Amino acid sequence: MRKVSFVVLASSLAFSAANAESEGSPEVAKDIVEQYMKELPKGGIVIQTDKDSACGPVLLFQAYLMLAELEQGSLYRAQMPSDANLYLNGNEVSVDEEDRVVFGFDRDAPPIAEFKVELPDCVSEFDVDIAQRKYDISYVEGVDQKYVEPPAEVLARIRAEGAQKRAARNQNSASDGFFAEFKWPLTGRISGVYGSQRFYNGTPKTPHYGVDVAAPSGTTFYAPAPGVVTLASEDMYFEGGLIFLDHGMGVISAFLHLSGVDVKVGDVVATGDPLGRVGAKGRANGPHLDWRMYWQDQHIDPELLVGPMPAVKENSKEK
Numbered sequence: 343m344r345k346v347s348f349v350v351l352a353s354s355l356a357f358s359a360a361n362a363e364s365e366g367s368p369e370v371a372k373d374i375v376e377q378y379m380k381e382l383p384k385g386g387i388v389i390q391t392d393k394d395s396a397c398g399p400v401l402l403f404q405a406y407l408m409l410a411e412l413e414q415g416s417l418y419r420a421q422m423p424s425d426a427n428l429y430l431n432g433n434e435v436s437v438d439e440e441d442r443v444v445f446g447f448d449r450d451a452p453p454i455a456e457f458k459v460e461l462p463d464c465v466s467e468f469d470v471d472i473a474q475r476k477y478d479i480s481y482v483e484g485v486d487q488k489y490v491e492p493p494a495e496v497l498a499r500i501r502a503e504g505a506q507k508r509a510a511r512n513q514n515s516a517s518d519g520f521f522a523e524f525k526w527p528l529t530g531r532i533s534g535v536y537g538s539q540r541f542y543n544g545t546p547k548t549p550h551y552g553v554d555v556a557a558p559s560g561t562t563f564y565a566p567a568p569g570v571v572t573l574a575s576e577d578m579y580f581e582g583g584l585i586f587l588d589h590g591m592g593v594i595s596a597f598l599h600l601s602g603v604d605v606k607v608g609d610v611v612a613t614g615d616p617l618g619r620v621g622a623k624g625r626a627n628g629p630h631l632d633w634r635m636y637w638q639d640q641h642i643d644p645e646l647l648v649g650p651m652p653a654v655k656e657n658s659k660e661k
Contacts, residue, residue, distance in 0.1 A: 397464035399423050404457070404468055412455065413473035415536055415643030417446035417593070417635070419521055429458035436591060444520050444591045446637035447472055449537050449549060477537035480550060484627045490542045496579060503578050510573035510586045511594055511636065517610075519568030519589035524647045525613060527597070528563040528620070530555040532651055533630055536643035542625070551641040552598070552634035555651075559601050559629040561620040564613075566595060566633075566648065571609040571617075576602075581632075582623020587611065595644070598632035599623050 403420065410418060421442045422428060428435040428443050435443045447455065451472050458467045492500060534554030540547045557563075565587060572594075573586035583600025601621025605611065622629040635642040 397461070397466065399426065400459045400461060400464055400466040403459060404466065404470075407457065407470045411473060412447065412470055413646070414447055414451045414475045415449055415641070416646050417444065417637055417642045419444045421521075423461065425462055427460040429456075429460075431456050438518065438591060440518075442518075442521055442591075444593055444637060446593075446640045446642045448640040449475075449477075449551065449643075451640075475537060477539060477549065478535060479541070480534065480538040481541045481544075482627055483543055485542045485625055487543060490545050490547075490625075492579070500579050503575075503580075506575075507573065507578075507584075507586070510588075513572045513588060514592060515570040515572065515588040515590055517569050517588060517590035519613075520591045520593040522567040522589075522613060524567045524644070525564075526555075526648050526651060527566045527595075527617070527633055528555055528557060528561060528631060529652055530557045530561075530631075532556075532645075533628075534632070536641075536645060552596070552632045553643070553645045554630045554632050556628070556630045557620045559619075559621050561629075561631075562604075562616050563597065563618060563620060563631050565611045565615045565617055566613065566644075568610075568612050569595065571605045571607055571611065574603050574606050574609075576600075578624060580625045582626065583618060583621055585617055587617070592636070592638040593642075594636045596634040596636070598634065599626040599630065601629075 399422075403422075406420075407418075412418070419442065420428075421440065422437065424441050426441070428437070428445075430445050435445050437443050453472050453474055455470050455472050456467070457470060458465070488496070532553060533556040534550055534552070536551060536553055538550045540550050567589055569587040569589040571585065572588045573584060575581075575584045578584045581596075581598040583598075583603050585597045585600065585603060585605065587595040587597070589595065597617060599621050600618045601623060602619035604616055604618050611617065620629050620631050626632075633644050635644045635647070
């Protein structure tokens with residue numbers, strides 16, 4: 343079954359929601375949503391609901407979640423009715439000025455997610471299964487030992503850079519890039535995958551939370567979606583050159599190990615704008631782009647959002 347990344351629940355004259363509500367069953371709504379999923383193009387689904395239907399939008403949203411096959415590392419977006427509130431695992435999900443929400447699930451998200459949708463005349467609470475993934479074990483050799491076990495004299499630097507990164511991630515820009523179609527920042531061979539347990543020079547470390555794309559040092563990469571630059575550093579201890587691109591509503595892209603940074607904090611970029619150049623700085627053993635994504639404190643798998651790597655074209659090296 344084809345997966346989709348967002349659903350739009352629009353209040354307009356239609357009968358789908360009323361039909362689902364009259365049956366009082368998410369299974370009926372599921373059939374309706376599945377029909378839309380088959381007919382609409384990849385990337386999204388539009389569900390129109392009867393403006394006089396009380397619980398129809400809730401049933402359709404529940405059906406969408408069932409069909410979307412939620413899984414660890416995934417990100418989902420929705421445009422809700424203007425008077426709806428959404429809760430995930432007991433926490434209210436923020437809504438932007440256009441009634442859009444975004445939510446995602448960490449690498450180690452538990453197998454059940456608890457949802458609650460509130461409308462003026464309808465409140466529904468339901469659980470949705472979160473598919474549990476199996477992750478590879480990745481062995482990375484040849485990394486400078488100072489990045490595996492940092493010496494005492496650099497610990498103050500590491501703490502200061504950690505504070506800088508946290509501050510950048512907490513800015514929450516007004517960008518609406520989170521609702522755009524995301525694209526690969528460059529094409530190339532995938533040399534590292536999300537979620538793999540990393541061993542550096544035989545020492546176990548935290549999981550790898552990004553997708554690595556191998557490319558020659560100096561290769562330009564581009565913005566995968568609109569956003570605001572909230573961090574642009576040439577030399578972080580672990581990451582080397584590092585860029586944070588805030589897409590809004592807690593969704594952030596991070597680009598690591600860069601040999602060059604071509605943007606500055608505060609820059610507003612569009613999809614396809616150049617951001618920087620691939621490198622091997624920091625804790626890396628060869629040139630590649632490490633692309634990571636976050637929704638709030640959840641680590642998101644970029645590959646689930648953009649889909650398979652397109653046909654690889656020769657990357658041109660910066661002169």
